[in-house]
Amino acid sequence: MTDNNRLATASNDDIAAAVARLAEASASGVPCAPVRDLIGRNDLAAAYAVQAALTQRRLAAGARITGRKIGLTSPAVQRQLGVDQPDFGVLFDDMAYTDGDALPAGRILQPRVEAEIAFLLRTDLADGPLDTAQVRDAIEYGVAALEICGSRIAWWDISLGDTVADNASAGAYVLGTQAHTLGQVEPVDVTMTMSIDGEEVSTGTGADCLGDPVEAVVWLARTARDLGEPLRAGQVVLSGALGPMRPVSPGSTVTATLSGLGAVTVGFSEGAAA
Template sequence: MNEPTGLAAASPSDITAAAERLAGAAASGVSCAPVRDLIGRNDLAAAYAVQAALTGRRLAAGARIVGRKIGLTSEAVRRQLGVDQPDLGVLFDDMAYADGGTIPIGRVLQPRAEAEIAFVLRADLAGGPLDAPQVRDAIEYGVAALEICGSRIAGWDISFGDTVADNASSGAYVLGTERRTLDEFEPVDVVMSMSIGGAEVSTGTGAACLGDPVEAVVWLARMARDLGEPLRARQVVLSGALGPMRPVAAGDTVTATLSGLGTVTVGFTGGAAS
């Protein structure tokens, strides 16, 4: 990912130091202090420059980019974290887990689950107006999804700059198996219920995601292009939470039901990731 246009207030050495801090936390499994002391709370260019540096490291180590995630689309989640605008992160191939499978609890630092709609693209979103009609035409299908967010920053003590730098607090994701085209369901009308251990813990609707999940993808497509890495055909897009995220622990089973899209479920086992 290229650095956004414009100079960051943070110095190159600050950006490198922030990336080193977050990479160290990811490698050790021990959360770290926020990076806003290095890059500021709201310096968009600096935060995405740190994210780009960390993405570069993952790619150099052999990871593949398979999509993007939009974070902080739900007003409820923004209130939880004290931030006021969306962000985006990168999905890597090793973040995907199967519906009905299990995730080692050590795979994601400080894991929290949220339910959302995921889209798979059939066309690039690189040129043109990137408006809702173009985005709708580029979507091949939608599925129910669980995102397991994680933070390398201790106690989820994050500002906007911290979460952007930390790849939008990404961790893992699970896609459901029922694929629906936009002729078969309307994302804004989706009703979501998420349970942990059979107890409902989060509810919401498509309208909670920036007013409409398709509009969230419009925002993402434009932002991704501005950052120099537009969305591409076959990529997965996690469009954002439909309700509050909730902490998960070893032994938990999380299930989300999305009207028109069926269910998606995943369990959590003890121990570290293999």
């Protein structure tokens, strides 16, 4: 990832301290205090610099980037945090699960689940206008997906700076098996229902994700390129929640059904992290 420290108003020492605090929380499994005391609530350059440094640590330890996730796509959540734009985080290979898998409950700190559409890219999004037409052409297919968000920050006490620094609260993701092109399913028209242990807990539509999940990818493509790490062919993009996220407990099973894209399910075992 690119180094954005030169753009941040927080000092390099404060950025390094935020990195150390979040890394310790991740390694110990004990959530930490927010990092906004170090990098501010809304200093995006500082927050993405922390995220980039943590990404470099993951890569140095052998992790592989599989894509990106978009967060804060809901207007209600944006209002709650006092922001007017989404954020993004990095997806790694050890975050990926498939439909029907069981995820050890201790694998994710303070897990919350949301349903969304995931896209697989068939071409890079590095050059050109990165407009809607180009992004649509770059998408190979979409699938139903569950994102398990996790916060390394205690009690989810987050500002925009906290969640961006904490890799946009990325934890894990589960992809469905029914792949469809944009010619087969129009993302903005998708309707979603999500249940936990058979009880409906969240509903929404494609229009609830920045007006259209494809437009969320347009935003991401431009932002990622501006930060020096454009989207690449073969990457997965989690385009953002279609409805409210919900907390999940060990022993629970979560299923989301998205019209035209089928269902996707994940269980949460009683075991600790692997």
